[in-house]
Structures are given as C-alpha cells and as structure tokens.
Amino acid sequence: MRISATVKLLAVGSVALLALSGCSSSSSTNTTKLQSLGTNEKTVSLLGWPGYAEDGSNDPNTDWVTPFETATGCQVTFKPYGTSDEAISLFKTGDYDAIAASGDATLRLIASGDVQPLNTDLIPNYAGVYDFLKNRDWNTVNGLTYGVPHGYGANLLMYNTDVVKPAPTSWNVVFDSASKYKGKVTAYDSPIYIADAALYLMKHNPELNITNPYALDETQLAAAVTLLKAQRQNVGEYWSDYLKSIQSFTTGNTVVGTTWQVIKNSLPATAHTKAILPSEGATGWSDSWMVASKAKSPNCAYAWLNYIDSPQANAAATEYFGEAPATADACKYASKDFCATYNAGDLNFEKQIWYWTTPVANCLDGRTDVKCTDYAAWTKAWQDIKG
Amino acid sequence: MRISKSAKVVLASITSLILTVIYLPLLIVFLNSFNSSVNMDWPPSSFTLIWWQKAFSSTGLIDALSTSLLVAACSTIVALVLGTLLAMALSRYKFYGKNSVSLMIILPIALPGIVTGIALNNAFRTMLGFQLGLATVILAHATFCIVTVYNNALARLNRMGKNMEEASADLGAGIFTTFRLVTLPQLVSALVAGGLLAFGLSFDEIIVTTFTAGGGVQTLPIWILDNMFRPGKAPIVNVVAVFMVIVSIIPIYFAQKLTSKETKN
Amino acid sequence: MALNSGAKVGSEEIRPTFAHRISTVLYSKPKLRLRLLLSAPVIWLGLVYIAALLALLITAFYTVDSFTGNLQPGFALTNFISLFTDSLYSAVTLRTIGIAVGVTIIDVLLALPIAFFMAKIASPKLRGVLVISILMPLWASYLVKAYAWRSVLSNVGIFAWLLRPIGLDTPGYSLSGAGITLGYLWLPYVILPIYSSLEKVPNNLLEASSDLGSKTWGTIRRIVFPLILPGIVAGSIFSFSLTLGDYITINIVGGANQMLGNLVYTNVGVANNLPMAAAIALVPVIIMFGYLTAVRKTGALDNL
Numbered sequence: 001m002r003i004s005a006t007v008k009l010l011a012v013g014s015v016a017l018l019a020l021s022g023c024s025s026s027s028s029t030n031t032t033k034l035q036s037l038g039t040n041e042k043t044v045s046l047l048g049w050p051g052y053a054e055d056g057s058n059d060p061n062t063d064w065v066t067p068f069e070t071a072t073g074c075q076v077t078f079k080p081y082g083t084s085d086e087a088i089s090l091f092k093t094g095d096y097d098a099i100a101a102s103g104d105a106t107l108r109l110i111a112s113g114d115v116q117p118l119n120t121d122l123i124p125n126y127a128g129v130y131d132f133l134k135n136r137d138w139n140t141v142n143g144l145t146y147g148v149p150h151g152y153g154a155n156l157l158m159y160n161t162d163v164v165k166p167a168p169t170s171w172n173v174v175f176d177s178a179s180k181y182k183g184k185v186t187a188y189d190s191p192i193y194i195a196d197a198a199l200y201l202m203k204h205n206p207e208l209n210i211t212n213p214y215a216l217d218e219t220q221l222a223a224a225v226t227l228l229k230a231q232r233q234n235v236g237e238y239w240s241d242y243l244k245s246i247q248s249f250t251t252g253n254t255v256v257g258t259t260w261q262v263i264k265n266s267l268p269a270t271a272h273t274k275a276i277l278p279s280e281g282a283t284g285w286s287d288s289w290m291v292a293s294k295a296k297s298p299n300c301a302y303a304w305l306n307y308i309d310s311p312q313a314n315a316a317a318t319e320y321f322g323e324a325p326a327t328a329d330a331c332k333y334a335s336k337d338f339c340a341t342y343n344a345g346d347l348n349f350e351k352q353i354w355y356w357t358t359p360v361a362n363c364l365d366g367r368t369d370v371k372c373t374d375y376a377a378w379t380k381a382w383q384d385i386k387g
Numbered sequence: 388m389r390i391s392k393s394a395k396v397v398l399a400s401i402t403s404l405i406l407t408v409i410y411l412p413l414l415i416v417f418l419n420s421f422n423s424s425v426n427m428d429w430p431p432s433s434f435t436l437i438w439w440q441k442a443f444s445s446t447g448l449i450d451a452l453s454t455s456l457l458v459a460a461c462s463t464i465v466a467l468v469l470g471t472l473l474a475m476a477l478s479r480y481k482f483y484g485k486n487s488v489s490l491m492i493i494l495p496i497a498l499p500g501i502v503t504g505i506a507l508n509n510a511f512r513t514m515l516g517f518q519l520g521l522a523t524v525i526l527a528h529a530t531f532c533i534v535t536v537y538n539n540a541l542a543r544l545n546r547m548g549k550n551m552e553e554a555s556a557d558l559g560a561g562i563f564t565t566f567r568l569v570t571l572p573q574l575v576s577a578l579v580a581g582g583l584l585a586f587g588l589s590f591d592e593i594i595v596t597t598f599t600a601g602g603g604v605q606t607l608p609i610w611i612l613d614n615m616f617r618p619g620k621a622p623i624v625n626v627v628a629v630f631m632v633i634v635s636i637i638p639i640y641f642a643q644k645l646t647s648k649e650t651k652n
Numbered sequence: 653m654a655l656n657s658g659a660k661v662g663s664e665e666i667r668p669t670f671a672h673r674i675s676t677v678l679y680s681k682p683k684l685r686l687r688l689l690l691s692a693p694v695i696w697l698g699l700v701y702i703a704a705l706l707a708l709l710i711t712a713f714y715t716v717d718s719f720t721g722n723l724q725p726g727f728a729l730t731n732f733i734s735l736f737t738d739s740l741y742s743a744v745t746l747r748t749i750g751i752a753v754g755v756t757i758i759d760v761l762l763a764l765p766i767a768f769f770m771a772k773i774a775s776p777k778l779r780g781v782l783v784i785s786i787l788m789p790l791w792a793s794y795l796v797k798a799y800a801w802r803s804v805l806s807n808v809g810i811f812a813w814l815l816r817p818i819g820l821d822t823p824g825y826s827l828s829g830a831g832i833t834l835g836y837l838w839l840p841y842v843i844l845p846i847y848s849s850l851e852k853v854p855n856n857l858l859e860a861s862s863d864l865g866s867k868t869w870g871t872i873r874r875i876v877f878p879l880i881l882p883g884i885v886a887g888s889i890f891s892f893s894l895t896l897g898d899y900i901t902i903n904i905v906g907g908a909n910q911m912l913g914n915l916v917y918t919n920v921g922v923a924n925n926l927p928m929a930a931a932i933a934l935v936p937v938i939i940m941f942g943y944l945t946a947v948r949k950t951g952a953l954d955n956l
Contacts, residue, residue, distance in 0.1 A: 050613055056446075057445065057446040057447040057450070058445055058446075058447045058448075058614075059441065059445065060444055080613070093518075189903075232908060235907075235908040236824075236825060236907055236908065237825050237906075237907045237908050238908055240903065241615050243426065243615050243621045243799075244802075244903075244904065246426045247426060247427070247802060247803075247806070248806070248825075250426060250428055251429075251806035251807045251808045251809070252807045252808065253806055253807050253824065253825060266425065266426060267426070268424065268426070268428060376716070376924070376925060379918060379919075379925075382918075383740060383910070383915060383918060384740050386908065386909075386910050386914075387740065387743060387744075387910075395773055398765050398768060398769040398773060399769060399773070401765040401766065401769070402765065402766045402769040402770070402782070405762055405765075405766050405839075406766075406782075406785060408836070409785075409786075409789055409836070409839065409840075410785075410789070411804070411810070412797055412800035412801055412804060412836070413789055413792055413797075413800070415800045415803055415804065415810075416792060416796055416797070416800050419800075419803075427799075427803065429803045429806070429808065429809065468692075469692060469693040469696055470693075472689045472690070472692060472693050473689075473690070473693045475689050476686055476689040476690045480682070480686045480689075482686060488690070488694065490944070490948075491694075491697045491698065491701070491702060492693075492697065493944070494701065494702075494705075495697075495701055496889075496890075496893070497889050497893050497940050497944060498705075498893065498897075498936070498937055498940055499893055499894070499896045499897020499898075499913065499936045499940070500894075500897045501897045501899065501913050501916050501917065501933065502705075502708075502897060502916075502933045502936060502937055503701075505708065505916065505920055505926070505929060505930070505933060506701075506704040506705050506707070506708040506933075507700075507701070507704050509704065509707055509708055509711060509926065509930075510700065510703065510704030510707055513707075514703070514704070514707055526700065529696075530696070530697065530700065530701050533693065533696075533697070561671065561672050561675030561676065562675045562685070563671055563674075563675050564675070587787075587790050587791065590791070591790065591791070591793055591794055593794060593795065593900070594897065594898075594899075594900070607793070608793055608794065608795060611793055611795050611796065612795060615795070615799075624793070624795070624796050624799075625796060627793065627796070628792040628793050628796040628797075629792070631791045631792060631793070632788055632789065632791050632792045634791075635787075635788055635790075635791035636784065636788065639784050639787050639788065640784065643780050643783060643784060644780075
C-alpha cells in the first residue's frame with residue numbers, strides 16, 4: 001500500500017536500520033501459535049499506517065480506540081509509520097505487540113520470524129472476514145495464517161469526463177494512446193507502479209508471457225520500462241499524496257491517470273470526473289494486522305485484532321481511510337453508500353485486483369528456470385523512467 | 388552618493404512589488420484557512436471557521452507544536468553556548484587550524500539538508516548506537532544552528548575590540564567576571580538575533596528532522612506533512628501557518644526593538 | 653557604561669573564591685583558555701558531524717547484499733562506476749545545478765534592490781517594519797507555502813489569470829514552476845545577509861565618493877559592490893545549497909521531474925541502498941566544497 005514518496009518523509013529515520021541491524025535473515029519463521037488466551041494485560045502497543053488507529057487526538061469525532069480501551073482494559077499506544085521499510089525497522093525494536101503491514105512488508109516479517117502465526121479460532125470476528133482476503137500470498141505461508149485483514153482497495157483509472165472522450169474502458173488511455181492528453185496524464189509515483197504497466201502488457205502483449213505483474217524477468221521488466229518511458233513523455237506529474245492528486249484533477253492540470261476511490265469521493269462534483277475499473281483489471285492493496293513473536297501483551301494484541309475486524313470498528317477505520325472494509329457486516333455500520341462505492345465484497349470486482357506484493361528474485365509466479373527482478377531493480381528502473 | 392529622487396521611487400516600487408509577491412501566497416494560505424472545501428479548491432466558494440475550531444481542539448497538533456518548541460528551544464540553547472565559545476575563541480586567539488574550524492562551523496548549513504540528514508542518521512544509529520528520538524533531533528538541529536549564533540557573535544566581538552576587556556582585567560577582574568559583566572552585556576543583542584534565527588531554522592526544518600527523528604517524534608512540520616495524507620484534514624495546516632506567522636511577530640518585534648535601540652546608542 | 657561596570661568589577665573581585673582561583677590560573681595560561689573554549693564545540697562538530705560525513709564517504713564504497721539487504725563493507729567502486737557511466741545521474745546532476753544556479757541568480761537580483769532600499773533609503777522606522785515583513789513569512793511552514801504555490805501555478809490559478817490576458821501562460825507544474833517556488837522560499841535568506849552587509853557600508857563613504865565626482869553607478873560598482881560582495885555570496889550559499897538538496901518542492905510543483913535529492917531519497921527510503929545514496933550525496937558535497945573554496949577569500953563565510 002501507499003509507498004508514497006512524501007509519506008516516506010515521515011519516516012525515514014529508519015531507512016538503513018533494516019539493512020544494518022534488521023536483516024538477520026538466518027532467523028527462522030515462527031510456526032508456533034497460541035493455543036488459548038489469558039487475561040488481558042494492561043497495555044498494548046500498535047504500529048500502523050497513519051489513520052489506522054485513531055483515538056480522537058486528531059479529531060474528537062474520529063475515535064475507535066477509546067471504545068476498545070474501555071471494553072478490554074488494554075491501554076493503546078499507537079505509532080504511525082510512513083514506509084514499509086520504516087515499519088519493519090521499528091517493529092524489530094521489539095517495542096510493539098502488533099502491526100498493520102502491507103503486502104510488501106508482511107512476507108519479510110514472516111520470513112524473519114518477527115511475527116507469530118495466528119490461532120484464528122481465538123479471533124471470533126475473523127469468521128466474518130471476506131473469504132477472498134483469507135489465505136492469500138501476503139498473509140499466509142505454508143498453511144499458517146499470520147495476518148488478519150484490515151481492508152482493501154484498487155488502483156482505479158480516473159478521467160475528466162469533459163476532456164477524455166470517448167469514455168475509456170482500458171488502461172490504453174494512459175499508455176499507447178496517452179499522447180492525446182500530453183502533459184495531462186498522471187501516474188502513481190512509486191516503483192510498484194511498474195506492476196501497472198506489467199498488467200497492461202500481460203493483457204496486450206501475450207508473447208511476453210507475463211502471468212503475474214509482480215514476477216518479471218529481465219526481458220519482461222525491460223518491456224514494462226519501455227512502455228513507461230514512452231508514457232513519461234505525456235505525464236504532467238506523478239502523484240504520491242492524495243491532496244496533490246485531488247488538486248490537479250480539480251484544476252484540470254491532470255485529466256487522466258491512476259487513482260484511489262477515496263480521491264474520487266473527495267473531488268467536488270464540479271470537477272466532472274469518473275473512476276472505473278478498466279477491462280484489464282487493476283493493481284491494489286490489502287493490509288494485514290499481525291502479532292509480534294515476542295509480544296509483551298499477546299492477549300491484548302489478539303483482542304485488538306478481533307476488535308479491528310468487528311463490524312463497527314472495521315467500518316469506522318476503513319471509512320475514515322477510504323478503503324473497502326474487510327468484513328461484510330461492516331457495511332451495516334458505515335454510511336449508506338459506503339460499501340457500494342468501494343465495491344466491498346463484490347467478487348467480480350475483487351477478482352480483477354492484483355494486490356501489491358514485493359517483487360523478489362524467486363519468481364512469485366512459480367517459475368524456477370529464471371531469476372525475477374527484485375524491488376531494488378524496480379527502484380532503479382523507476383528512477384530511469386522518470387529520468 | 389546622492390540617490391536621485393527617481394531612483395528612490397524606482398527602488399521603492401520594486402520593493403513593494405517584491406513584498407506583494409512575498410505576501411500573495413500567504414494571502415492564499417490565509418484565505419484557505421477559511422475555505423470550506425477540504426481540498427482547498429481555488430477560488431473558495433464559501434468560507435467556514437471549522438478548520439480553526441478543529442485546529443484548536445486537535446491534541447495531536449498541540450503535541451506537535453510543543454515538541455517543535457521544545458526542540459527549537461533546546462537546540463537554540465546548545466547553539467548559543469557552542470556558538471559563543473567558538474566566536475570567543477576565533478575572535479580573540481590566533482591558532483593553527485583556525486580556518487578549518489571556521490569551515491567546520493559553516494558546513495552543516497552549507498551542505499544540503501539531505502546530506503546532513505543521512506550522514507547523521509547513519510552516524511547516530513550505527514556509529515554511536517543511539518535510538519532515534521527527540522535527543523537525536525535536538526543534536527542534529529543544534530549542529531546546523533551553531534553557525535547563525537557564531538556569525539552574529541563573531542561580528543559583534545570583532546567590532547567591540549579587546550579594549551574594554553583589557554581594561555576590566557587591568558582593574559583586577561577575573562576572566563569569568565569580565566565575561567559576565569563586560570563581554571556578555573555587549574553581546575546580548577547579537578546573541579538574541581542569532582538565537583532567533585537559529586530558533587526559526589530549527590522550527591521549520593523538515594529534511595534533517597525526517598532523517599533523525601525516527602517514527603516516534605512528531606515535530607510540527609512532520610505533523611503538517613502527515614496531515615496532508617489524512618482524508619479531509621489538509622486545510623488545518625493553513626490555520627497552523629497563519630497562526631505561526633501571527634505569533635512570530637512578537638519575538639521578531641522585540642528582537643528588532645532591542646537591536647535598533649543598540650544601534651541608536 | 654565602561655566606568656560603571658569597571659567599578660563593579662573592582663568591588664566584586666575582593667573575595668578570593670574558587671572561581672577566582674581558576675580564573676587566575678586561566679588568566680596566566682592563554683593556551684589553556686583557548687583549549688577550553690574550543691573543546692566542547694570542536695568535539696561536537698568534529699566527532700559528531702565531520703565523523704558522520706567521513707563515515708558516509710566510506711559507506712559509498714560499500715555494497716548491499718541483494719538477498720539479505722545487509723550492508724557489505726568493503727572497497728567496491730561499483731556505485732561510483734554507475735554514477736559516472738549511467739546517463740541518468742549526469743542528466744539529473746546537470747538539471748539540479750541548472751535550477752540551483754537559476755534560483756540563486758534570480759534571488760540575488762531580487763534581493764539587491766530591496767536590500768538597498770531597506771538599508772539606505774528607508775527611514776529607521778520603515779526599515780524596522782521591512783525587516784519584520786521579510787522575516788515573518790519564514791514562520792509560515794515551508795510545506796504550506798509550497799502548496800500555496802501549487803495553487804498559484806495551477807491551470808486556474810492567479811498566474812494563469814494574470815498572464816493569459818497578455819498572451820502568456822502560467823509555467824504550470826514544471827522545472828520553471830519549481831524554480832519560481834524555490835526562489836520564493838529562499839528569498840528571505842538571501843535578502844538578510846545582503847541587507848546586513850549594506851547596512852555596514854557607511855553613508856559618508858558613499859557621499860565622499862560622490863563628492864569626488866563619481867557617478868551613482870560608478871559608486872555602486874567600485875565602492876558598494878566590493879563591500880557587499882561577502883553578503884551576496886553568503887546569501888547565494890543559502891539559496892544554492894538549499895536548492896541543491898531539495899526533494900520536496902520539486903514533488904509538489906515540479907511536474908514529473910526529479911532532482912538529485914530525489915535520487916538520494918529514493919535510494920535510502922525505497923531501495924534501502926545506503927551506499928548508492930551516499931555516493932550520489934557526494935555530488936552536492938563536492939559541488940558545495942568547490943563553491944566554498946572559491947568564495948572563501950571574499951570573507952563571505954563570516955556573513956551567513
């Protein structure tokens with residue numbers, strides 16, 4: 001999720017910690033899960049994206065932490081982080097009981113043994129979570145569940161209905177025919193956006209044999225880079241924070257490009273925009289709450305995981321952030337059209353999302369005859385694309 | 388050089404034009420703090436007081452503000468002490484390596500913030516084994532604040548000359564007494580000017596702070612950045628900016644008054 | 653004042669205290685005094701800052717193990733080889749230097765007349781007001797001001813509204829947009845040192861020069877300019893260095909472009925490649941060192 005250049009600013013204090021202290025890669029995956037819960041401890045320390053655990057300090061009306069504290073007696077301390085790298089290094093200090101991590105961090109935390117497998121029988125609300133978010137690549141390893149979902153969303157295609165005609169149905173409008181809107185095209189400013197190009201090539205250039213946009217060998221990455229370099233000629237600006245995206249669609253500086261549903265919702269009606277899921281499908285994200293292997297307050301951590309997937313809390317948290325909730329029942333507690341707007345639980349919609357996963361050298365699509373390009377290679381490629 | 392009337396008029400109009408340009412964006416910030424659109428749509432279609440109300444009831448904001456004030460105050464104090472010591476040493480003594488020392492003082496401000504940021508981040512964590520936190524931010528800020536105090540103090544010490552200090556010593560005063568009763572009173576206004584600039588530099592610093600604060604410390608600029616990423620929160624940052632500009636008049640005014648009083652004397 | 657404090661000094665010095673004894677020792681040993689004055693700041697700057705810079709330099713020769721993400725100490729030139737051979741880095745370096753030079757020139761050209769007006773024409777009262785008006789915007793957060801410029805430069809912003817009737821257009825979100833915004837952000841830092849160096853130029857020196865028959869421009873060029881050169885250079889160090897390291901403004905108003913700061917930032921923050929970031933960071937360090945060495949003789953370094 002949101003590996004945005006500017007959010008990262010909040011964070012970078014951490015950056016190389018991962019490299020220097022964090023990666024004792026030899027440590028093994030934790031496979032022992034809790035068999036039963038005891039009495040709640042007095043405190044629980046959480047780590048997550050900004051806006052994932054609001055306690056009313058930013059806005060007295062936005063508060064789903066206090067009801068949890070009252071109900072469980074677990075006093076919450078929450079620390080927001082800006083990047084997945086920062087999240088990992090902070091989490092490795094051992095100060096946190098639970099973390100909300102994105103798909104590009106979860107596998108690293110599981111592999112290094114920093115998180116414990118979950119006994120989902122002890123998390124009653126897990127039953128209510130959409131099935132399609134369970135047992136996926138980014139939260140389950142060897143049949144063990146390590147994370148419970150927080151919410152999910154897709155990277156949609158938004159366009160200005162006054163300018164972009166005829167109405168697009170394909171990502172084609174930001175790639176092969178982008179020159180029509182030269183200087184007014186936008187794209188998400190992160191190496192992970194390469195997957196959007198790979199997804200497009202997967203559908204339009206079958207000879208490249210791309211089967212998973214996060215598993216690209218050298219040739220496939222090179223094809224995606226060529227496509228993105230051509231797109232760069234037409235890009236007015238890349239966006240990373242949503243205020244920037246909202247403003248440029250409002251002023252008409254941008255007329256077509258990737259977006260999130262929450263951005264579409266924040267745009268004034270006068271901006272005449274529409275957001276669609278193009279025929280190729282789209283990339284997206286789903287974050288997971290996980291419990292530290294050495295959690296000081298495992299009972300409170302379990303209580304939080306259960307709470308955040310309770311219909312009321314899940315509705316409050318995901319509606320505040322602007323993403324689809326992880327449970328169907330959350331829709332009952334959210335505002336009227338919330339779930340319809342975010343296509344929550346719509347299987348047809350969900351099927352077309354390729355959730356963000358960090359590209360690694362061992363191809364995620366199962367190929368063993370070839371090495372895939374990793375995130376470092378994608379980052380260098382992204383810098384070259386921007387030039 | 389007598390400046391002709393027409394030259395005066397031209398310079399006056401350039402000055403007012405530049406000031407207009409300087410204040411134009413601030414006017415936008417001011418109006419946006421009342422803009423009812425959460426995305427700060429321009430021009431504003433209607434106005435509201437809700438952002439001001441929200442700003443004053445946001446404990447997150449108040450915490451960030453106090454963190455920033457604390458960081459700026461501590462790093463200014465450290466910079467005042469170290470900057471004064473350096474200015475005394477460099478104005479009153481000749482020694483080998485003097486040029487290197489003066490270059491060393493300037494480097495933290497002359498090198499781009501991102502260089503200072505990643506260098507200190509690397510040093511704090513891997514060389515010194517510190518956990519990034521409030522203390523590391525103060526250390527980093529003080530490092531680039533020293534130069535403003537140093538330069539102001541140095542200029543003043545050079546202008547003062549040594550006569551008065553020597554007279555004091557001749558009258559039997561020890562060096563501490565001389566510093567306390569002779570040197571310091573004359574330095575005060577230079578230290579206030581340098582300290583104020585140091586305080587301002589620290590207060591609005593974001594790049595070095597990003598790299599030395601870790602995730603736990605939220606200074607005001609980092610809080611502002613964070614709020615750009617919360618749904619429907621952006622206009623609050625305009626309130627903060629307007630508020631800070633207004634509040635800043637007080638210290639700037641007094642510093643200005645102090646300096647101009649001295650120039651008259 | 654001198655008499656007053658002198659009398660006080662005399663009376664206080666009669667009691668021989670512990671401080672007095674230290675003071676006597678120190679008085680007789682100027683070298684010791686110098687060492688004591690210097691030790692704390694030199695330890696701070698030398699052992700923390702300079703050592704940190706050197707460590708960064710050394711890190712640039714390390715590599716990152718792509719599998720574990722661990723730093724591999726050693727002496728590898730790979731980072732420098734790609735820095736010199738990959739056209740990405742030279743293109744971004746040239747672009748960054750171009751913006752920094754442009755911003756600096758614009759800022760100095762704008763700062764000169766306003767600083768001159770403040771120091772030599774304005775009445776003392778107006779001067780005070782002007783200094784305050786220059787200082788005050790510094791307190792409105794950098795980010796907030798950059799976002800305000802985003803609004804000014806937009807398709808429907810004030811620039812477009814003012815310039816379109818006369819056949820021009822807003823530069824929009826582009827390199828020039830970023831240049832204008834950066835120039836705006838650093839302008840007060842350029843005005844202040846130029847103003848304070850102009851303030852030090854004695855009025856009677858100017859009058860003497862004109863009495864001797866110099867024309868206004870001649871006076872400015874031969875008398876005023878050499879005297880305020882240190883102030884100009886000091887201001888330019890601010891605008892040049894601050895632009896060289898920026899990576900936030902360019903994101904907000906610079907369109908799809910990137911600067912050196914972005915490359916450093918991405919390598920540290922996204923790619924987890926501190927050695928490459930360190931190698932790239934050496935580019936602005938070398939540029940600034942070159943600049944500082946070149947301007948050292950002007951005495952500008954005492955004007956920051």
